[in-house]
Amino acid sequence: MLIRGSFVSDARGSLGGITASRNRSGAYIRKRIKPTQVASDPRSRARADLADQAAAWTALDDTQRSAWDSVASAWTGTNKLGETIKLSGFNWFAKINATAALSGLTPLTDPPDTIPSTDLHPPENATLDASSQSLAADVDSSDAWAGNTNGHLLVFMTDGQNPGRKSPTGGFTFVASFAGNGTPVVAITTSTLPRVLVAGRVYFLRFVAQDADGRVSAEVVQRVVATP
Numbered sequence: 001m002l003i004r005g006s007f008v009s010d011a012r013g014s015l016g017g018i019t020a021s022r023n024r025s026g027a028y029i030r031k032r033i034k035p036t037q038v039a040s041d042p043r044s045r046a047r048a049d050l051a052d053q054a055a056a057w058t059a060l061d062d063t064q065r066s067a068w069d070s071v072a073s074a075w076t077g078t079n080k081l082g083e084t085i086k087l088s089g090f091n092w093f094a095k096i097n098a099t100a101a102l103s104g105l106t107p108l109t110d111p112p113d114t115i116p117s118t119d120l121h122p123p124e125n126a127t128l129d130a131s132s133q134s135l136a137a138d139v140d141s142s143d144a145w146a147g148n149t150n151g152h153l154l155v156f157m158t159d160g161q162n163p164g165r166k167s168p169t170g171g172f173t174f175v176a177s178f179a180g181n182g183t184p185v186v187a188i189t190t191s192t193l194p195r196v197l198v199a200g201r202v203y204f205l206r207f208v209a210q211d212a213d214g215r216v217s218a219e220v221v222q223r224v225v226a227t228p
Contacts, residue, residue, distance in 0.1 A: 053098055060093075064109055068093050069089035070089075071092070072087055072115055075087065075116060093111070096210075099154065099216050102174055102177055103154065105152075117218050118143075119143050120143055120209040120217035122220045122222065123207055128203055128225075129227055130197040130199040131228060132191060133191055133193060134191040135189065139153065139186060139187060141186050144212070145211050146186075147181070147184040147185075148180045148211065148212040151211045152179055153177070153207060153208075153209050154174070154177045154208045154209070155177075155178070155190075155206070156205070156206040156208075157195060158170055160197070160202065160226065161201060173195065175192075175193060180212075197226045199226050199228040201226050202223060202225055203225075205221070205224055207221075
């Protein structure tokens with residue numbers, strides 16, 4: 001059912017079984033259609049990670065949980081809408097240890113001395129080569145992760161998307177974790193990818209760094225067109 005008329009001005013969103021929206025012909029309302037959720041590997045993994053971290057959090061003693069809560073209470077950040085947010089000790093515990101697990105690291109039972117994010121400069125010259133089915137990028141050797149063997153840079157990618165896409169659709173799939181080095185890392189490359197690269201298709205890459213203390217960076221997302 002779709003209804004259009006002068007009584008619909010500029011309403012947007014859903015209420016009950018009705019959705020209000022707008023297209024090139026003007027504002028309209030229609031019956032809300034609830035999408036069918038099809039399980040995807042990224043979504044399934046996220047649920048499994050959260051379950052694992054919840055179990056690990058429960059296994060901590062009261063002193064350890066209080067330590068995470070105490071460090072977390074000193075941090076205040078903003079969300080994508082610019083609103084002030086605070087994360088709980090469990091939020092930070094789960095975020096840090098889920099990231100560490102992807103790098104094969106031992107979970108942290110005690111928090112870092114400070115929670116704020118570690119540094120991550122946007123990688124440069126990121127390329128996806130369809131002929132060699134490989135990913136490569138230059139990284140900033142001054143980032144904390146790059147100069148320590150216990151630091152890591154994690155990379156995720158989307159499916160190939162239409163060339164017109166400017167923002168990603170769908171989830172990100174884990175690609176690889178690159179370890180730092182006493183001689184700081186300046187570039188990363190891998191030919192082990194979870195997606196088959198098709199020349200001309202757009203792929204979005206997500207980069208997240210974790211330093212030797214366990215602190216996790218803000219994510220960096222880049223749009224890359226696969227080359228022949």
